[in-house]
Amino acid sequence: MAQISTADLYDERGHELQSVSLQFQNIGGLSGFSGPVRTVRCFQDNARLKELLSSPGDGAVLVIDGGGSLETALVGDVIGSLAVDNGWAGIIVNGAIRDRVALGTLPFGVKALGSNPAKSTKTGEGETDVPVEIGGVVFQPGATVWCDEDGILVES
Numbered sequence: 001m002a003q004i005s006t007a008d009l010y011d012e013r014g015h016e017l018q019s020v021s022l023q024f025q026n027i028g029g030l031s032g033f034s035g036p037v038r039t040v041r042c043f044q045d046n047a048r049l050k051e052l053l054s055s056p057g058d059g060a061v062l063v064i065d066g067g068g069s070l071e072t073a074l075v076g077d078v079i080g081s082l083a084v085d086n087g088w089a090g091i092i093v094n095g096a097i098r099d100r101v102a103l104g105t106l107p108f109g110v111k112a113l114g115s116n117p118a119k120s121t122k123t124g125e126g127e128t129d130v131p132v133e134i135g136g137v138v139f140q141p142g143a144t145v146w147c148d149e150d151g152i153l154v155e156s
Helices: 006-016 047-053 077-085
Strands: 017-019 033-041 061-065 073-075 090-097 109-115 132-134 137-139 144-148 151-155
Touching: 006 017, 006 144, 006 151, 017 137, 033 047, 047 061, 047 077, 061 132, 061 144, 073 109, 090 132, 090 144, 137 151
Parallel strands: 033 061, 061 090, 073 090, 090 109
Antiparallel strands: 017 151, 033 144, 132 137, 144 151
């Protein structure tokens, strides 16, 4: 299935979509990816998102609201590989990742604010499948999100 560009999609359906103005880096092996939204809100703790990415993704995109923190990484190569193995289309991380080179080899979409080799905690703090707001855009679980080199669009 061919990936439609976010620019073309916006031209067709702009009034139905929100565009994320926050500038994310393309890090994964796929720069274009889309799917239904699943969400995790966590701050410098990746236990919940690891648990979720260890379950069947069915082509979903996990939107991770890490509060924009770049102090610790929420996702690395081990968690990225779990996501690929479980059928996730990609992740959007409002925070940092690690293992940038390894993540770039995976057939998986990764957008993040940056990278940091420091590990996060693993206490299980956070919430799953709740609306999250990133860059003024609300991601509702179940909505469709589209990502490519131009940016991120989500259904209003």
